[in-house]
Amino acid sequence: AQKITQTQPGMFVQEKEAVTLDCTYDTSDQSYGLFWYKQPSSGEMIFLIYQGSYDEQNATEGRYSLNFQKARKSANLVISASQLGDSAMYFCAMREGQGSASKIIFGSGTRLSIRP
């Protein structure tokens, strides 16, 4: 069975500091994908970053990087130089398997608040 765990319901970070949002997953599949999404108060879901299970390099997208520890089954999101606009809910998600018939499940989320 799939499982995604985000253990930090809420976090407060000072502006311009780096922040790490934790995510652990559980799967018996060898092929899977990991995602992070941002959800501001407007409700829209914004894709941030993707890591495939066979990718050897950690994914990076601008200020976002994914710290992929395959043996530990963790996929933490690191945001460098946080900004006020980073305040939002952040969700970790996992796709198990490839292609069709792949379901994608989400963690419970972390609410990040950036202090000026």
Place this chain on the structure above:
Amino acid sequence: SQTIHQWPATLVQPVGSPLSLECTVEGTSNPNLYWYRQAAGRGLQLLFYSVGIGQISSEVPQNLSASRPQDRQFILSSKKLLLSDSGFYLCAWASSNTGELFFGEGSRLTVL
């Protein structure tokens, strides 16, 4: 380019009334489609996903149902709404490469 739309954006329904939320994708063919529900301040719960016309997988037993009458149309329905059906419903389609989800604007349902 691909787009996804869902409607209505907001609705208030009495307990016991029916429900129909519609989702349409444009610019792609044979997409994997998903319905999620998000309770206030909570995560996304996968309700249904579909890999093709008439093919529906249900993740959570409940009084909701889904149908896919056309390749790019995904409908979420209920015959009789419960108070616990209130929430933010999101439709999404998945990229065939990475599986990245592209979400619609969401439909906020309040059951009174």
